[in-house]
Amino acid sequence: MHEMGIIINLAETLDDTAREEGLTNIARVTLQVGEVSGIMTDLFEDCWNYFKKKHPVLSESRLVLETIPAVTYCSSCEKTYETVKYGRECPYCHSGETWLVQGNECVIKEIEAE
Amino acid sequence: MKVIELNKKATAANDRDAEELRRKLQARDVLLINLMSAAGSGKTTLISRTIRDLEGKASIGVMEADLASEVDAEAIEALGARSIQVHTGGCCHMDASMTRQSLEAFGAESGSIVFLENVGNLICPAEFDTGAHLKVMILSLPEGDDKPLKYPLMFAESDALIITKMDAAPYFDFDLEAAKRRALALNPSIKIFPVSAKTGEGMGEWEEWLMSRKKELMRKH
Numbered sequence: 001m002h003e004m005g006i007i008i009n010l011a012e013t014l015d016d017t018a019r020e021e022g023l024t025n026i027a028r029v030t031l032q033v034g035e036v037s038g039i040m041t042d043l044f045e046d047c048w049n050y051f052k053k054k055h056p057v058l059s060e061s062r063l064v065l066e067t068i069p070a071v072t073y074c075s076s077c078e079k080t081y082e083t084v085k086y087g088r089e090c091p092y093c094h095s096g097e098t099w100l101v102q103g104n105e106c107v108i109k110e111i112e113a114e
Numbered sequence: 115m116k117v118i119e120l121n122k123k124a125t126a127a128n129d130r131d132a133e134e135l136r137r138k139l140q141a142r143d144v145l146l147i148n149l150m151s152a153a154g155s156g157k158t159t160l161i162s163r164t165i166r167d168l169e170g171k172a173s174i175g176v177m178e179a180d181l182a183s184e185v186d187a188e189a190i191e192a193l194g195a196r197s198i199q200v201h202t203g204g205c206c207h208m209d210a211s212m213t214r215q216s217l218e219a220f221g222a223e224s225g226s227i228v229f230l231e232n233v234g235n236l237i238c239p240a241e242f243d244t245g246a247h248l249k250v251m252i253l254s255l256p257e258g259d260d261k262p263l264k265y266p267l268m269f270a271e272s273d274a275l276i277i278t279k280m281d282a283a284p285y286f287d288f289d290l291e292a293a294k295r296r297a298l299a300l301n302p303s304i305k306i307f308p309v310s311a312k313t314g315e316g317m318g319e320w321e322e323w324l325m326s327r328k329k330e331l332m333r334k335h
Binding site for chain 2: 002004005006008009010012013015016017021027031038075088096097098099100104106107108109110111112113114
């Protein structure tokens with residue numbers, strides 16, 4: 001399960017951050033998740049609620065997810081378009097030589113903590 | 115309460131563990147290779163042939179990561195090479211701490227090459243740094259030449275692409291030039307080796323590259 005591996009790592013990354021910054025309680029974690037990162041948000045939140053209890057600094061925290069829209073670049077006509085709407089084929093020139101520019105991320109944007 | 119901007123990858127802790135593992139292995143002259151592909155692409159067959167071809171030149175160990183079963187480890191041990199089966203317990207990829215624990219159980223010999231056969235899928239194994247020195251991916255001919263378009267991250271992240279089952283070329287509409295062009299567009303420095311582990315075609319070039327990269331990477335420390 002993809003979500004579990006990411007959550008385990010996310011919790012560890014936050015433990016490290018708390019140590020470095022001298023934090024004892026993280027109340028909110030805002031995460032930016034790419035639209036096509038393959039992360040199922042429902043499952044992700046369930047996983048978070050399960051694993052946060054194993055980390056004292058996170059046990060009372062709330063996870064806030066923000067979506068980063070997926071954008072694809074077409075190397076034939078050099079235009080960009082919405083990945084989710086059009087998929088792999090460029091809607092302007094119908095080329096298949098297209099690459100994802102953004103939308104695959106999973107980044108901790110900010111935390112609220114003391 | 116204060117708000118702290120982090121802009122940090124969620125997997126930053128894993129990246130740190132991976133870097134540490136890489137350094138430790140290098141100090142012991144152990145080259146770790148993260149071998150990734152879809153299920154059924156011929157990872158175990160490729161490794162088996164490589165072990166036979168490099169007998170006497172390199173000591174090779176294999177860590178087989180799967181959700182379950184021992185079949186791959188048994189195939190490798192039949193060749194006299196050391197192997198360990200790692201069960202990921204339902205997780206679809208290996209990360210650095212899982213790799214470190216597996217290596218501790220395995221007890222890799224100094225000077226050896228260790229292949230980590232990652233879980234068979236082209237998606238999340240590309241996202242997690244395992245601590246390997248090289249990332250090698252396999253695309254087997256029956257999977258099709260469009261895979262770089264569908265799974266760009268895997269191709270963008272790999273140091274080498276091995277195209278296996280070339281002996282089956284007469285039976286499939288696989289456009290080798292298109293596959294190469296698509297992979298190189300994502301990753302201009304990727305090395306591409308079309309091979310057949312069955313006939314031995316192209317295996318020499320792959321093995322030569324492997325040995326020269328080992329020499330180069332292990333000399334640095």
